[in-house]
Amino acid sequence: MMDIDLRSTMDIQITALEWMLRDDGRYVRYYPEAGRDVYLEQLPDGSLRVTPPEFHDEVMSIFEYPLNGVYCGDNKLLLRLREFYRRCWVMKLQDPYISLIITILTQNKTADSARRTFHKLQHRYNGIDVHKMAGADKKELEELIHYSGPYKAAYIIECSRQIIERWGGSLEWMKKVSTEEAREALLSLYGVGPKTADCVLLFSLGHSVTPVDTHICRVSQRLGLSTSTGDSEAAKRKVKEDLEKKHRIPGMAHLLIINLGRDFCKALVPLHHICPVEDICPKRGVVRPERLL
Structure with a gap:
């Protein structure tokens, strides 16, 4: 059985946006060839259920490989994140x-x-x-x-x-x-x-590039992966250059950074006390206190 964290997998990839998240926690995708909606959900035991079941194999084929296979370098932060998000999967390239x-x-x-x-x-x-x-x-x-x-x-x-x-x-x-x-x-x-x-x-096209938005920019700077500051277009270009050329991070590895930003490295109140890389993160530019639970 494939060990997949559905939320982590579906929340961070453009490919996954073909699936709409419903209020009941299920994901739904319209299959025009069949003229119907197909549902995907994670059960309490961690397994995935596809409804109707005859679409099971087709739906499961969209999960290509675990995210822990996207980075093989020597950066301690990324290696730690690779292990932490090992149940997040890279999805098959879409049209x-x-x-x-x-x-x-x-x-x-x-x-x-x-x-x-x-x-x-x-x-x-x-x-x-x-x-x-x-x-x-x-x-x-x-x-x-x-x-x-x-x-x-x-x-x-x-x-x-x-x-x-x-x-x-x-x-x-x-x-x-x-x-x-x-x-x-x-x-x-x-x-x-x-x-x-x-x-x-x-x-979609198989080119190893790093899309950079405000969130990637912020987290990369805090992790010390880029020497840029702020989120201007010039700063984003610098982050992109640092990730792609200085650190030679494969494009899909930026999903590790996205996951960290979504779960822990929040814009206003980074959750240092539960962050998986807290002890090795330079926290570059962080000036606000963490939230106490």
Whole structure:
């Protein structure tokens, strides 16, 4: 039986946002080929249950390998995190167009908002693809994605049209070219910024890059993995350079940093007293006291 911590696995990856988290703690994904929702949940004994059961093998195949396999360097902090989050799994690479749309939906919004919006789109269009989105009615799309930002309807429609016009509707060719060429092509699309491009490169196209947002920036600085300060665009570029070139951290290893930031290294009140790396973390830039329980 696969030993998986479902929450840690599903909360930190763009790939997982195809699954909407319900109020009852179950994850649900719409499978357009079958025309139905499929549910995934973790039972009290740690096992995973898929409903309906005939989808079990297909659903379980999305879990590729444990997160403790993503880093083999000598950084003590990352080695400690690798062991701590050994039950978190890296998910199988998803379709690059789907990854692009989901990442656009996350721009300046929560993952939960993106999950709900994507699930709604999947139901409305019986599965989305580049041609459906290129031909979507803008006003209807604005209403469907309202909680993730109605202005993104223009991004989705226009970048879909560009993908069709430039590359015949597919991003798959980007798997076979250099990271620099693929990234430049993605950044040329309407509504696509650096983090969005990096998420697509990492979670869909197999390029080992590190997407950097405010959270990765903050935690990397506190851990001493980057010498940058603040969360400006220049600081984020420096963090990206330090992680990718100075420390040579594989792209998927940034999920270790995301998990730490979500669980312990909070923005305002870092939980030093229960943090798994407290004794070896330099706590660079931390000025506020921890929360006492």
